[in-house]
Amino acid sequence: MRYALLTATLLLAGPAVAQPKPDPVQTLTLPNEMPYLPNGPGRAAFVSNCLTCHTPNYVVNQPRFPRATWTAEVNKMIKVYGAPIAPDMVKPITDYLVSFNGQETGAP
Amino acid sequence: MPLSLPRRRLIAAAGSLALTGARPASASAEPRRRVRYPDKTDLILLTDRPPQLETPLHYFRQDLTPNEAYFVRWHLAAIPTRVDSGTFRLVIDGAVTAPLSLSLDQLRREFESVSLVALNQCSGNSRSFFEPRVAGSQWKHGAMGNARWTGVRLRDLLARAGLGAGAVQVGISGLDASPMPTLPKMLKALEIDHANDGEVMVAYAMNGQPLPMLNGFPLRLVVPGWYATYWIKALHHLNVRTEPLHNIWMDVAYRVPNNPNETESEEHLDPDSVPINRFSIHSIFVRPEPDEIMRVAQAYELEGLATDAGEGITGVDVSLDGGRTWTAARLDPEIGRYSWRRWRLTHTPAQAGPYVFKVRATNKRGEQQLTEQWNHGGYARRVIEQTTGMVSA
Numbered sequence: 001m002r003y004a005l006l007t008a009t010l011l012l013a014g015p016a017v018a019q020p021k022p023d024p025v026q027t028l029t030l031p032n033e034m035p036y037l038p039n040g041p042g043r044a045a046f047v048s049n050c051l052t053c054h055t056p057n058y059v060v061n062q063p064r065f066p067r068a069t070w071t072a073e074v075n076k077m078i079k080v081y082g083a084p085i086a087p088d089m090v091k092p093i094t095d096y097l098v099s100f101n102g103q104e105t106g107a108p
Numbered sequence: 109m110p111l112s113l114p115r116r117r118l119i120a121a122a123g124s125l126a127l128t129g130a131r132p133a134s135a136s137a138e139p140r141r142r143v144r145y146p147d148k149t150d151l152i153l154l155t156d157r158p159p160q161l162e163t164p165l166h167y168f169r170q171d172l173t174p175n176e177a178y179f180v181r182w183h184l185a186a187i188p189t190r191v192d193s194g195t196f197r198l199v200i201d202g203a204v205t206a207p208l209s210l211s212l213d214q215l216r217r218e219f220e221s222v223s224l225v226a227l228n229q230c231s232g233n234s235r236s237f238f239e240p241r242v243a244g245s246q247w248k249h250g251a252m253g254n255a256r257w258t259g260v261r262l263r264d265l266l267a268r269a270g271l272g273a274g275a276v277q278v279g280i281s282g283l284d285a286s287p288m289p290t291l292p293k294m295l296k297a298l299e300i301d302h303a304n305d306g307e308v309m310v311a312y313a314m315n316g317q318p319l320p321m322l323n324g325f326p327l328r329l330v331v332p333g334w335y336a337t338y339w340i341k342a343l344h345h346l347n348v349r350t351e352p353l354h355n356i357w358m359d360v361a362y363r364v365p366n367n368p369n370e371t372e373s374e375e376h377l378d379p380d381s382v383p384i385n386r387f388s389i390h391s392i393f394v395r396p397e398p399d400e401i402m403r404v405a406q407a408y409e410l411e412g413l414a415t416d417a418g419e420g421i422t423g424v425d426v427s428l429d430g431g432r433t434w435t436a437a438r439l440d441p442e443i444g445r446y447s448w449r450r451w452r453l454t455h456t457p458a459q460a461g462p463y464v465f466k467v468r469a470t471n472k473r474g475e476q477q478l479t480e481q482w483n484h485g486g487y488a489r490r491v492i493e494q495t496t497g498m499v500s501a
Contacts, residue, residue, distance in 0.1 A: 024193040028146055028321040033156035053287045054185055055157035060139060063241040073243055080360050082290030108241050 035060050040099035042092035049085045049093055050077075059101050063108030070097040147320040149176045154245050158182035158284075159322060162250035168394045168413055171443055171450065172225070173253035175315050180322045181230050181251060181336065183294045186285035188342045191325055198265075198310065198327060202279070202348035205270030212326055215312060219260035219268075222309060224332065225444035227254050227415055231335040231362055231384045234392075235486035237493070240374060242486035249392045249493075252415070254448050257330045259311035262346075263304045271300070271348060278303040279347035280329055280340045296338050297353035298331065307332050310343060332446035333417035335384050335488070337362045358383055363485065370488045371481045378483075386417035388490035389477060391424055391451070391469035400497045402457050410437070410453045414469035421449040423470045428455055430464040431492075437467075457499040466494045 035056055037043065050056070065073075071094050077083040078090075085093070098104065142150040143161070151161035161180040167173055193212050201207040210218075230251035232244050245251075266278070277297040286293045302308065309330040312318070319325045324341025331338040337357075352358075364370040365378035370388065372378040391414035402408050414421040420442070425434040440450040457463070468477040477492045 026191045026193070026318075026321055026325050028187075028189040030159065030187075030189065031143065031145060031156065033141075033143055033153055053291075055155050057153065057155040057157075061154050061246050062243060063246070065241070065243065069243060080356055082288060084288070084290060 033057065038100065040096050042094070042096035042099070045089050045092035046096040046100075049083070049089055053081075053083065059097060062101060065097075065102050065108050066105050067094060067098050067102065068105075069108075070094050070102050073097070145180070145322060147176060148180070148322060149174075151177065151180070152250065154247070158185045158187055160245050161322070162247055163253060165248075165250060165394055165397055167253075168250075168392075169411060171440075171447070172255055172315055175255070175317055175320055175323065178253040178255065178314070178320070178323055179230065179251050181245070182284060182341070184284055184291070185287045188283040188321070188325075191283070191321070191342065193326055196326055196344075198344065198346070200265055200269045200346045200348070202346075203272035203275045203350050204266075204348050205272055206268075208265070208269050210265075212312065215260055215310070215327075219264050221258060222261055223256060223258040224307075224309070224330075224446060225254065225256045226330060226332045226446035227252060227387070227448045228330075228336050228339055229253075229387060229415065231337050231487045232485065234390070234489040234493075237489065237491070238482055238486045240482070242482075242484065244486050251336075252448075255314050256316065257309060257311040258313040258316070259309045259327070259330065261306055262308040262310055262329070263306045265310060265346070266304055266348070269348070271304075272350075274350040275300050275348045277349040277352055279345075279349050279353055280338065280343065281345045281347075282324070282328075282340045283342035283344045292355050292357070294340070294357055295353065295355055296340060296357055297349065298338060300348075302331075333386050335362075335387060337384060361485075362487070364487050365483050369478055369481055369490070370483055371478070372483050374482075374484075384485075384487050387415055388488045389414075389416040389421075389469055389471050389475045390490055390493075391415070391421075391467045391477065392493050393465065393467055393495040396465075396495060396497055398495055398497070402463070402497065402499045404457050404460050404499055404501050407454055407456045410455055410465070412437070412451050412467055413448045414439075414451055415448045416469070416471045416475065418446045419475070420445065420472040421469055422472055424449075424451040425468050425470075426453050427466040428463070430494075431466050434468075460499050460501040462496065462498055464494055464496050466492055468492045 078085050141153045143153040154160035159180050163179045167177040197209045233251035236246040279297045281295045311330045327343040328341045362384045363381040364384045365372040366380040366382045393412045395411040414424050424437040426437050427434045437451040437453040470476050478490050481491050
C-alpha cells in the first residue's frame with residue numbers, strides 16, 4: 001500500500017508530459033449498446049436500411065418529433081448523407097420512427 | 109406548491125420542470141443512460157455507433173476536465189480501433205515544396221513543443237435547450253471540456269513542408285472512415301492564414317497524457333476558440349489546397365446563419381449561411397444541478413462556467429429572481445486565454461419555494477448572451493441560460 005502510494009506520488013511529480021512508455025499499439029473495443037426495438041409498422045425497413053451505418057440510439061435520443069420532421073430526417077439521410085435507400089422505403093421507415101419515438105402532428 | 113408536503117413528495121415534485129415554470133418535461137425517450145467505455149468513466153450515452161458520450165455536469169467543477177470524463181463525439185461509424193504508434197505517420201502534402209510523412213517520434217524530437225489550456229466544444233453543445241427542438245445529437249451542456257494540450261504548432265509543420273504557390277486552405281482529416289462509399293469521410297478545412305497563425309496545434313498529449321483512443325489518439329488538431337468540428341481526431345492527413353474545399357462537411361452540415369447573432373426562425377431560414385467558426389459567448393450553471401434542492405437560510409455557493417472565443421470574459425451576472433435583478437458573480441483567476449472561466453456566487457435562500465436562476469456573461473469585445481436565439485442546426489448556442497429547482501424549508 002505504502003509502495004503504491006509512493007509510486008503514485010513519483011508519477012505525479014514527473015514532468016508535465018509523463019510518458020510512461022505506453023504500449024505502442026493502442027486498441028479500442030467498442031461496447032454494443034443496442035436499445036430494444038419494439039414491434040411496430042415498418043420495423044423491418046428501419047432495421048435493414050438504417051442500422052447498416054448507425055446505431056438506433058440516434059432515434060431513441062431524439063424528442064418525439066412529428067411525422068414531418070422524421071420524414072425530413074429520412075430524406076436528409078438519402079440526399080445529404082448518400083444513404084442508398086429505395087424511394088418506396090421512405091414511408092415504412094418513417095412509419096416506424098413515428099411509432100417508435102414520434103407522433104403524427106404537434107411539437108415534441 | 110404547498111410547503112408542508114413531506115420531503116419525499118417535494119423532491120418528486122421538484123423533479124417536474126413544469127412546476128417551476130419552464131417548458132414541460134418531454135415525454136420522449138431521451139434516456140441519457142450512463143455507460144462506461146474503454147479509458148472512460150461513466151458518461152452519458154447519446155449514441156454507441158459511432159460513439160457520442162456526454163460529460164456529466166459535476167466534472168465541470170474543476171479547471172481541467174479529466175481525460176476519462178472528456179466528452180466523445182465521432183461522426184461516422186468506422187472509427188479507428190487500432191493505432192500502432194510505431195508505424196503511424198502524419199502526412200502533409202498537396203501544395204507544398206516537400207511533402208512530409210512524420211512519425212510520432214519525429215514530431216516530438218524535431219519540433220518545438222508547445223502547451224496551452226483550451227476549451228473544446230461541440231458545435232451542437234446545449235442543442236437540446238433550443239425551442240423549437242432541433243433534430244441532431246441532443247446534448248445538454250456536457251459536449252465540452254477544458255484541457256491542457258501539448259503538441260507542435262501547425263505553422264512549424266507547414267514551414268518545414270514549405271507552402272507552395274497558391275495555397276489557400278489546409279484540408280484536415282483523420283483515420284476515421286465512412287461506412288458508406290456514397291458518403292465522403294469527415295474532411296474539414298481551415299483558411300491558410302488561420303492554419304499558419306501559430307496557435308493552431310497538432311496535439312499529442314491531453315492533460316499530460318496520451319489522448320484516449322476515443323478522443324483521437326495519437327494526434328488531434330487543436331483550434332483554439334473554434335468549435336470542435338475543426339479539431340479533427342486521430343489526425344492523419346494535412347493537405348494544403350489551392351482551392352477551397354467543397355463537401356458536405358463544409359457546404360451543408362455545420363453552417364450557421366450569416367448574421368451576428370447566428371439566429372433565424374423556422375418560418376424564415378436565413379438563405380445566407382457560413383461555416384460555423386469561433387465560439388459564441390456563453391455561460392452555464394454547474395451548481396446547483398437541474399432540479400437540485402436548496403435549503404432556506406443555508407448558504408450555497410453557486411458555480412458555473414463562462415466561455416468565449418478568447419477575447420476574455422470580463423463579467424458574469426447572475427439573477428436569483430428569474431431575471432428581474434442581476435448580481436455580479438466572482439470570477440476565478442484566468443488560466444489561459446482560450447480556457448473557460450469559472451465563476452461563483454454565494455447565495456442564501458430567504459424563503460422556501462421554486463427558484464429560477466439565470467446567468468449571462470460579457471466579454472472584452474462587449475459581446476453578451478442573447479434573450480432569444482434559434483438556428484436550424486442547433487449550433488453555437490448563446491442564449492441566457494436558466495436553472496430551476498426548489499428551496500425547501
